[in-house]
Amino acid sequence: MISNNPALSRFLESYGIIVVVLVMMAILYATQPATFLSATNLSNIIKQNAYPAMLALGMFVVIITAGIDLSVGSVLGLSIICLAVADKAGVPWPIVLLIGPLVGTACGLVNGLGYTLLKLPHPFIMTLGTLNIARGLTSLISQAPISGLQPEVRFAGQKVFTEFFGVQLFTPPAGIPFSLLLVVVCAVALWFFLNRTNMGRHIFAIGGNPQAARVSGIDVDRVLVYVYAICGFFAGLAALLLAGRTDSGFPLAGVGNELDAIAAVIIGGASFFGGRGTVLGVLAGVLIMGLLRNGLNLNNISPFWQQILIGLIIIIAVYIDVLRRRAATRK
């Protein structure tokens, strides 16, 4: 049944993940009917997972090329400290808003240029280097948290809309978070870029067969530099959201988040071997991790169990990918 069944393979690739999300929500609703579907809990889940979603979207682009970016957590840290220091130094807010994404993009460019120009054997090496470098820089800039940011800077991460057309639909803290809108806009833009532009297709082609991309006249190194820059840009946006939500910049922000981002992308059905995956799947992957944490918290289960379960889910998700590939391959 599993071998040589392209129809099953395509179904698993497209819809398997949505089924998983729905099943999880049903289970959570069954165990905590009063709390789980409350507006407050749902808006909380969204707000908490907006910045991991940004990291995962950036990581996704890298993983399509069969690469990896271990530095996004540290890049988030460097971005958040830079924007907090700038904010405290009295820099006008429109510029502070740009600092996160700019620092992130710059770090991404360093990753991409370093990896391609130095011809390192794998992006793991380059980004492991920048993971350490960016974290070290972060601590050099500030070893203490910096809190109390301008309201305009906090807006993206903190604002929830409770009123629509003059009608009060939610009571704070419940509401539609601005960060949700930002994630949706980014996801749609990324989808368009990946699926409707030539560079998006080249990114998938590099993940499928870099040699094919090269002989088709694609400048693979150039595309990879853009890929890592995009990943850094999203890490910078994540920093802006986290700064807003916590009203601070702190030097340990983002520690370990790169692994959550990788996990979300993989759980969302993107292949670690490169060349496949969907934006919708990545968001579902983030949501699965978020729902799992939320559900276990609501049910007062130890956070250590969360780790164990997330570990299991990663292994199962990749095993599903292995099955999918087996189903897709002709004998």
Next chain:
Amino acid sequence: MSVTQTPLLEAKGVTKYFGAITALRNVNFHVNAGEALGVVGDNGAGKSTLMKILSGLYQPSEGQLIFEGRPVHFSSPRVARNSGIEMVYQDFALAGNLPIYENIYLGREPGTKLGGLTIIDKAKEREMAQAHLDKLKIHVKSVDQPVEELSGGQRQAVAIARATAFDAKVVIMDEPTAALAIKEVGKVLDLIKTLKEHGVAVIMISHRMDDIFYACDRVMALFHGANFADATLAETNRNEVIGWIMGTRDHTAQLAHDRVH
């Protein structure tokens, strides 16, 4: 050589050194439009080096390339491709995760330019791919099929379709049937004949006499990096060509190694 026709692509006195090694020595080569040329030679005879010079991957140390009657210099495969010289690689060089139509137009996507990007017109691209495959008499279930779901012969057909998608004038194929199941070989060879009908010059490196005598008009042999023989198929036979590969002339059936005495 035909006196009425200027060769489409010609190489005159091409020599290629790799350090102290002479890979090609004063080699002359030509192919006409609508002609299928088989190139034979033992391993190390210089076939691949010559093809890489024709496709722009290597530059000749000495000698001159002439395309459509004008001297040309192919500094890279991209320049050669822009002139209409395409290469089909032995391993097909396709992205298995992408559908057929995306592979065919990979790197040359139709659509609207926007800054450095192209917004791809997918509907037009599918249509173009289908029309092009129809023209080449290549049948696939759907142009949306990922290439990894195709058989070896179908993949080779897609690789050839990609090479000819933009009015290629010369298509160079390196062992186009070597990786195929026997029942698929015929289809690929028929495809070569279809290309000829459209006026494309086909250059095929092959070790298989069956392929050459089925699909080609002319065969040329290289031996130790130099021209050894060149004849239309009407003027020669399999045993003689096998002899050329081994560097012997007047090779007869009696000498053939597979002959049972």
